[in-house]
Amino acid sequence: MTSLTPRDKDTIKAFMAKASVYAEEIGKDALCRMIAVYPQTKTYFSHWKDVSPTSGHVKKHGITIMNAVADAVSKLDDLKGGLLSLSELHAFTLRVDPANFKILSHNILVVMAILFPEEFTPEVHVSMDKFLAAVALSLAEKYR
Amino acid sequence: MVVWTESELSIINSIFSSLDYEDIGPKALCRCLIVYPWTQRYFGGFGNLYNAAAIKSNPNIAAHGIKILHGLDRAVKNMDGIKETYAELSTLHSEKLHVDPDNFTLLGNCLTIEIAAKLGDGFTAETQGTFQKFMAVVVNALGKQYH
Numbered sequence: 356m357t358s359l360t361p362r363d364k365d366t367i368k369a370f371m372a373k374a375s376v377y378a379e380e381i382g383k384d385a386l387c388r389m390i391a392v393y394p395q396t397k398t399y400f401s402h403w404k405d406v407s408p409t410s411g412h413v414k415k416h417g418i419t420i421m422n423a424v425a426d427a428v429s430k431l432d433d434l435k436g437g438l439l440s441l442s443e444l445h446a447f448t449l450r451v452d453p454a455n456f457k458i459l460s461h462n463i464l465v466v467m468a469i470l471f472p473e474e475f476t477p478e479v480h481v482s483m484d485k486f487l488a489a490v491a492l493s494l495a496e497k498y499r
Numbered sequence: 500m501v502v503w504t505e506s507e508l509s510i511i512n513s514i515f516s517s518l519d520y521e522d523i524g525p526k527a528l529c530r531c532l533i534v535y536p537w538t539q540r541y542f543g544g545f546g547n548l549y550n551a552a553a554i555k556s557n558p559n560i561a562a563h564g565i566k567i568l569h570g571l572d573r574a575v576k577n578m579d580g581i582k583e584t585y586a587e588l589s590t591l592h593s594e595k596l597h598v599d600p601d602n603f604t605l606l607g608n609c610l611t612i613e614i615a616a617k618l619g620d621g622f623t624a625e626t627q628g629t630f631q632k633f634m635a636v637v638v639n640a641l642g643k644q645y646h
Contacts, residue, residue, distance in 0.1 A: 391624035392631055408624055461608065465615045470618035472561065477533035478551055480612065484534060 356382060359485055360379050365429050371476065375425040377470055382421025383414040384469075385462040399451055403471035424463070427490050434493040446497040453498065456491035500543035501636050503578055510629040515575045524564035529555050530602060530609040537601050571589050572639050582640045600642035607634040609646070 357463050359367070373480065387408040403412040423441065430437025445451055464483060465499075469473045503511075532539050533551050542548060545559040554560060570588065577584045592598045611630060617624045 388624045388627055393626040464612060465622075468612045468615040469619055469622055472619065475612070475616060477530040477555075480530060481534040 356489050359431065359489060360483075363482040363485055367431065367486045368428060369430045369482060370479050371395070371425060374467060374471065375428070375476065376390045378421045378425045379418045380464050381463060381470065382419070382424075383416035384417070385416030385459065386413055386420065388465065389459050389462045392462070396455055396458060399449070399455070421463070424487070424490060431486075434489050435496055438490065438493040439483055439496070442494050442497040446499075451481075453491065453495040456494060457488075460468075460484070460487035460491060501581065503542045503581075507632065508578060510626055511633050512573055512576065514626070514630060516574065516616070517618070518568070518614070519529070521565050521570035523610070523617065524566070525561035525590045526561055526564070527606065527610040527613045528567060529562035530608045530613060532560065534609060535602075538605060541596065541602070543600055571637065574633070574640075578615035581636050582643060585637070585640040585646060589641050591644040592641060600638070602646060603638040603641050604634075607631075607638060610634070 379466075390400075390406065390413060391408040397406045400406045400412070403410065405412060427434060427438060429458070435442075464480065464487070465476075467483065468480075521533070531626040532542065532554050539548050540579070543564075545563070545583060546557050548560070549556065566624075573584050574581045592600075611634070614630065615627070618643065
C-alpha cells in the first residue's frame with residue numbers, strides 16, 4: 356500500500372474540512388448503505404434488536420465511526436500511532452474482519468460523491484480512497 | 500441463473516435511461532484511470548495519459564468510455580441472458596486484450612460513484628444495492644471465458 360504524499364494530505368485536509376461538517380450524515384448514510392447493500396456485515400451487529408438499515412442503533416454507530424474518521428485527519432502524519440487504541444479495540448474486542456473496512460470505505464466514498472457531486476473529482480477521490488485505505492491498514496495493525 | 504425481481508429490473512432500466520452515455524462513459528473511465536492508475540496499462544496505445552488533465556482531455560479515452568457504456572446497455576437490454584450476451588466480449592477481454600478481471604470491478608466502482616454523484620439522493624441504498632448486483636453479474640459474465 357502506498358503512503359500518503361504531501362499532495363494527498365493537502366487534498367484530504369481540504370476536502371475533509373468541507374465534509375466533516377456533514378460527518379454525522381455521512382456516517383449514518385454510509386453505515387445504513389453498507390448494511391443494506393452488503394447484508395453479511397449485519398453479522399457484527401447481532402447484539403442489536405433492530406439491524407435494519409434505518410434503525411436508531413445503526414445511525415448512531417455510523418456517527419461514531421465517521422467522527423473517528425474525521426478525527427484521523429488530525430493524525431495524518433502518524434496514523435498507526437494515532438489509531439493505536441482503536442486498533443487494539445478492533446483487534447481484541449470487536450474482531451471485525453479487515454475485509455469489511457474496504458466495504459465501509461466504498462460506502463463512505465459513495466456518500467461523499469452524493470453530497471459533493473462537483474467537489475468529489477477523480478483527484479479528490481484517489482486521495483480519499485488512499486486515506487481510508489491507510490486508516491483501515493492502521494486499524495488492522497494490532498490484529499496479528 | 501440470476502433472478503431479477505420486477506423492482507430490480509425497473510431500477511436498472513430507470514438508472515440507465517437517466518444516463519447520458521456520452522457524458523457518464525468518459526467520466527467513469529477517466530475516474531478509473533486516475534483513481535486506479537495501474538489500469539492505464541491497458542491503454543498504452545491511446546495517447547497522452549501523463550496526468551489527470553491529459554486523461555480528461557484525451558479523445559480516445561472519451562470515445563472508449565462511451566463504447567463501454569453502450570456495451571453495458573447490451574446487458575440492460577438482455578437482463579435474463581447477460582452471460583450469453585457477453586460470451587464473445589469475455590473471450591475478447593481474455594484472449595486479445597489480456598485484462599485482469601479484477602479491473603472490471605474497479606471500473607464498476609467508478610461507475611457507481613459517477614452515478615451516485617449524478618442521481619444524488621435518488622441513489623438510495625436500494626438503488627445502490629440493485630446497481631451493484633447488476634455490475635456483479637456483468638463482471639462475472641465478462642470473466643466467464645477466462646481460462
